Amino acid sequence: MNLKALAKDTALYGLSSIVGRFLNYLLVPLYTYKIAAESGGYGIVTNLYAYSALLLVLLTFGMETTFFRFAGKEGEDERDVYGSALRLVGGVSLAFLAAALVFLRPIAGAMGYAAHPQYIACFACIAAMDAFQAIMFARLRQQHRPIKFIALKLGFVLVNITLNLLIFLVLPRFFEASPALADFYARNDGGVGLIFYANLFCTAAVMLGFIPEMRGLAYRSEPGLARRMLRYSWPLLLLGLVGILNQVADKILFPYLMPGEEGRVQLGIYGACVKLAMIMALLTQAFRYAYEPIVFGGAEKNKPEALAQGTRYFVIFAFLAWLAVMFYMPLIRHFINPGYWEGLKVVPIVMMAEIFMGVYFNLSFWYKLSDKTWWGAVISAIGAAVMIGVNVLGVSRWGYMACAWGGFAGYGVSMLLSYFIGQRHMQVRYDLPAMGRFLCCGAVFYIVYVLLGRFGAVWQMAAGTVMLLAYCALIYKDIKQTKI
Numbered sequence: 001m002n003l004k005a006l007a008k009d010t011a012l013y014g015l016s017s018i019v020g021r022f023l024n025y026l027l028v029p030l031y032t033y034k035i036a037a038e039s040g041g042y043g044i045v046t047n048l049y050a051y052s053a054l055l056l057v058l059l060t061f062g063m064e065t066t067f068f069r070f071a072g073k074e075g076e077d078e079r080d081v082y083g084s085a086l087r088l089v090g091g092v093s094l095a096f097l098a099a100a101l102v103f104l105r106p107i108a109g110a111m112g113y114a115a116h117p118q119y120i121a122c123f124a125c126i127a128a129m130d131a132f133q134a135i136m137f138a139r140l141r142q143q144h145r146p147i148k149f150i151a152l153k154l155g156f157v158l159v160n161i162t163l164n165l166l167i168f169l170v171l172p173r174f175f176e177a178s179p180a181l182a183d184f185y186a187r188n189d190g191g192v193g194l195i196f197y198a199n200l201f202c203t204a205a206v207m208l209g210f211i212p213e214m215r216g217l218a219y220r221s222e223p224g225l226a227r228r229m230l231r232y233s234w235p236l237l238l239l240g241l242v243g244i245l246n247q248v249a250d251k252i253l254f255p256y257l258m259p260g261e262e263g264r265v266q267l268g269i270y271g272a273c274v275k276l277a278m279i280m281a282l283l284t285q286a287f288r289y290a291y292e293p294i295v296f297g298g299a300e301k302n303k304p305e306a307l308a309q310g311t312r313y314f315v316i317f318a319f320l321a322w323l324a325v326m327f328y329m330p331l332i333r334h335f336i337n338p339g340y341w342e343g344l345k346v347v348p349i350v351m352m353a354e355i356f357m358g359v360y361f362n363l364s365f366w367y368k369l370s371d372k373t374w375w376g377a378v379i380s381a382i383g384a385a386v387m388i389g390v391n392v393l394g395v396s397r398w399g400y401m402a403c404a405w406g407g408f409a410g411y412g413v414s415m416l417l418s419y420f421i422g423q424r425h426m427q428v429r430y431d432l433p434a435m436g437r438f439l440c441c442g443a444v445f446y447i448v449y450v451l452l453g454r455f456g457a458v459w460q461m462a463a464g465t466v467m468l469l470a471y472c473a474l475i476y477k478d479i480k481q482t483k484i
Contacts, residue, residue, distance in 0.1 A: 046271030062236025083219030327464025
C-alpha cells in the first residue's frame with residue numbers, strides 16, 4: 001500500500017469532515033452561551049441528535065461497506081451494485097418515514113417529547129434523507145470524486161451555521177417589535193426547535209445536489225445480487241450498531257436512567273464536553289473515508305502488510321491528537337460556557353475510547369475481506385453488552401462519568417476480541433513494539449504535563465508544546481526509517 005496516497009486521500013476526503021466539524025464547533029459556544037446549562041435545552045439537542053445518528057446506522061444497515069465490497073469484486077458490475085444499494089436503502093428509508101409519520105404522537109410520547117411531536121417528524125425526515133444520501137456519498141468516494149464530496153459536505157455546514165447565527169443572534173432582536181415571533185421562539189424551547197428546522201432545510205438542499213447521482217436508480221437490478229448484498233450487510237448492521245451505540249447510547253439512555261429536568265441538565269453538560277473530544281472522531285472518519293476504498297480495491301497479496309502499516313500509523317497519529325487536546329485544554333475549554341466545565345473530566349476518557357474504536361475499525365478488515373462478517377456481529381454484540389451494562393449499572397451512582405467509562409470499556413473489549421480472534425483467521429504482523437513505544441512515550445509526556453500543573457496553565461502549556469514537538473520528531477524519524 002502506498003501510504004503517501006493514503007495520506008493524500010485522507011486529507012482530501014477528511015477536509016470536508018475536519019473543516020466542517022471545526023466550523024460546527026463554532027456552534028458549540030453559540031449554543032452553550034445562548035442556551036443556559038440549567039435550562040436543559042442543550043440536553044434536548046444532545047438527545048435528539050443521538051437518536052438521529054442511531055437511525056442513520058439502522059437505515060443504511062451496512063450498505064456503504066457492502067457497496068465498496070461488491071463494487072470492487074470480480075464479476076460484479078459496479079453500476080448494478082450501486083443501483084441495488086440505492087434502491088434497498090431508499091426503500092427502507094421511505095418505509096421508515098411513512099411509519100414514523102403515521103405513529104408520530106405515540107412515538108413522541110414514548111421519547112418524552114409529547115409536547116413537541118414536530119421535533120420527531122423533523123428528525124424522521126432528516127434521517128430518511130441522510131440514509132439515502134449516504135450511498136450517493138459512498139459512490140463519490142468510490143469514483144474518487146473528492147471535489148463534489150467536499151462541496152456538498154461543506155455547503156451543508158456553511159448554510160447550517162448561517163441559519164443558526166440568524167436564529168440566536170438576529171431573530172431575538174425582533175422580539176419587541178413582533179410578540180408573535182417571540183412566542184414562536186419560546187414555544188420551541190427558546191430557539192432549540194429551530195435548530196432542527198434549519199438542519200432539515202440544509203439536508204433537503206443537499207438532496208438537490210445529488211440529482212445526477214439519483215440516476216443510479218435506473219440501473220438494472222439482479223435479484224440475486226440484492227440478496228447477496230443483504231446477506232453480506234446484515235452482520236455489518238450489528239457492527240455499525242455497536243459502533244454508534246458506543247457513541248450515542250449513553251445520550252439516549254441517560255434521560256431514562258436519570259429522569260426529570262436534572263437528567264436533561266446533566267445530559268446537556270455531558271454533551272457539550274463530549275464535543276471537545278470529537279477531534280478523535282474526525283481523525284477516524286477521515287482515515288476511514290480514504291482507507292476503506294484502498295483496502296477493498298488493492299491487490300489481495302498486499303492486504304496483510306497494508307493493514308499492519310495502516311494500523312501502526314493510525315495509532316501513532318491518533319495518540320498525537322490525544323496529547324494535543326490534553327496539553328491545550330486550558331485554551332480549548334473556552335469553546336464552551338464555564339457553566340458546562342464541570343464535565344471536562346470526561347474528555348480524555350472519551351477520546352481514548354475513540355482511539356479504541358479507530359483501532360477496532362482497522363482490525364475489522366480480516367472478516368470483511370474474508371466475507372465472514374458474522375464475526376463482526378458476535379464481537380459487536382459483546383462490546384455493546386459491556387457498554388450498556390456499565391451505563392445501566394453506573395449512571396445512578398456516578399452520573400455521566402459512567403457513560404464515558406461505558407464507551408471506553410465497550411470499544412476496548414471489541415478491539416481486543418477482534419485482534420485475538422482475527423490473528424487466528426488472518427495472520428497480520430502488527431508492529432506492536434513500535435506502537436507500544438509511542439504510547440509509552442506519550443504516557444510519560446502526559447504524566448509530566450500533569451505534574452507541571454502546579455506552576456500554572458501558561459507554563460504547563462509551554463512544556464506541553466515542547467513535548468508535542470518532541471513527539472512529532474519521533475514520528476518523523478520513524479517515517480524516514482521505514483521509507484514510506
